[in-house]
Amino acid sequence: MEPATVYLLGALMMMANGGVLGLMHRDFPPSLRPSAVSWRIGTLLHACGCTMFMVQDSLPHSFILPLANGLVMGGFTCYWGALRQFYGVPRTLVQLAPVTVGVLGVYWFADVSPNPLGRLVVVSLVWVALLGVCIYTLLQQSRRDRAWSRQVMAGTFVALLVSILFRLGWFLTMGMPDDYSGLDGSLWINMASPVVLSIMPVIGTTAFLLMCSERIRRQWERAASTDYLTGLANRRTLADAGARRFERARGQNRGFGLGVIDIDHFKSINDRFGHDVGDAALKHVAAKLEMACREQELPARQGGEEFVVLFDDVSGDTALAAGERLRKAVADAPFTSGALMLPITISIGVAVRLPEDTEFDCVLRRADAALYAAKQGGRNRVECAAPNMRMPAQTAGAAV
Numbered sequence: 001m002e003p004a005t006v007y008l009l010g011a012l013m014m015m016a017n018g019g020v021l022g023l024m025h026r027d028f029p030p031s032l033r034p035s036a037v038s039w040r041i042g043t044l045l046h047a048c049g050c051t052m053f054m055v056q057d058s059l060p061h062s063f064i065l066p067l068a069n070g071l072v073m074g075g076f077t078c079y080w081g082a083l084r085q086f087y088g089v090p091r092t093l094v095q096l097a098p099v100t101v102g103v104l105g106v107y108w109f110a111d112v113s114p115n116p117l118g119r120l121v122v123v124s125l126v127w128v129a130l131l132g133v134c135i136y137t138l139l140q141q142s143r144r145d146r147a148w149s150r151q152v153m154a155g156t157f158v159a160l161l162v163s164i165l166f167r168l169g170w171f172l173t174m175g176m177p178d179d180y181s182g183l184d185g186s187l188w189i190n191m192a193s194p195v196v197l198s199i200m201p202v203i204g205t206t207a208f209l210l211m212c213s214e215r216i217r218r219q220w221e222r223a224a225s226t227d228y229l230t231g232l233a234n235r236r237t238l239a240d241a242g243a244r245r246f247e248r249a250r251g252q253n254r255g256f257g258l259g260v261i262d263i264d265h266f267k268s269i270n271d272r273f274g275h276d277v278g279d280a281a282l283k284h285v286a287a288k289l290e291m292a293c294r295e296q297e298l299p300a301r302q303g304g305e306e307f308v309v310l311f312d313d314v315s316g317d318t319a320l321a322a323g324e325r326l327r328k329a330v331a332d333a334p335f336t337s338g339a340l341m342l343p344i345t346i347s348i349g350v351a352v353r354l355p356e357d358t359e360f361d362c363v364l365r366r367a368d369a370a371l372y373a374a375k376q377g378g379r380n381r382v383e384c385a386a387p388n389m390r391m392p393a394q395t396a397g398a399a400v
């Protein structure tokens, strides 16, 4: 097979790949679409660049070489832009600098001072720079994004970077004839280059599609586990985490507790200032609770104006102290909305796991009863549940 045929096959594969991405990106959420469009443009520029390389000996080098190399460099620039958009990093005009330098350099060594080795050095350095910034963008996200597809993508870029450096080193060592042509099939490295150049965007595009689907999956998971208004864990997550932590504490015979939190006189906020201000007040309280929670504590919105915070490794006293810390955090930070400044207080009922408790709900029910006692006791206070504490209705029911 000739290098020209490999370039053609590569261009066709890339166009097919870019086409698939083009069809799929319509179903992506709006936040992912701009980066998918940039990636698709990058793949199509690569495909056009490969097509130009295929016909490089049929047209004047001073025209076709800057054009073909510029298209491929433009493709890498679009990949870099796509990755920045994917991770929410703003794009800048400086990103066009490598491709500009590259095209001018190739033109110089193709027309003004023809020198194939000079061209190769310029092209290789620009590609290495562009691949380097793509890899850097991906590696910077290692904490935020642990998806395998990100690592596959970074690995693909590293492999291409190494192959480019190898090609540069090979030609620097072996030398390059003045009438060198990239389509000369007698040189094995001329076969390897288009293969690598064509396969990379195909693997990269596949990895990019996987990165997008991974991001969408995580977004759905987050939406299913968090409360839409406050961003805290929702009732389902609370039930799962509560049951898990309760069982673990029971298995290891360790402390476990929780606080049920209710905003005092919340109805009057809604009635006086409207539902939207009520929603903003809920968000405010959620934020204060989240800030006041320690690393091991899980704040959640149970529903309405009621929250729950799970405590690990607590006794009655430490649970009471944790509840007091949360109460104070809300009481000390009045809610503001425009010109409105409103002190908000919360009542908290805390309960800890007892040896006879068989499930998470046992602790939750006692904490509910303690919350009732806190409300009865005047609000803006924390009550710790006594071992036999029950809600009044439950006590009455039990007595019947």
Ligand SMILES: Nc1nc2c(ncn2[C@@H]2O[C@H](COP(=O)(O)OP(=O)(O)OP(=O)(O)O)[C@@H](O)[C@H]2O)c(=O)[nH]1
Binding pocket: 229, 262, 263, 264, 265, 266, 267, 268, 270, 274, 275, 276, 277, 278, 279, 282, 303, 304, 305, 375, 379
């Ligand atoms: N704005 C807003 N209000 C909500 C939401 N969920 C529940 N509420 C309101 O929360 C209020 C709860 O009021 P109540 O249970 O009567 O209790 P309260 O006024 O807080 O009084 P105490 O708990 O006895 O101190 C009701 O007016 C509900 O409509 C919500 O998502 N947004």
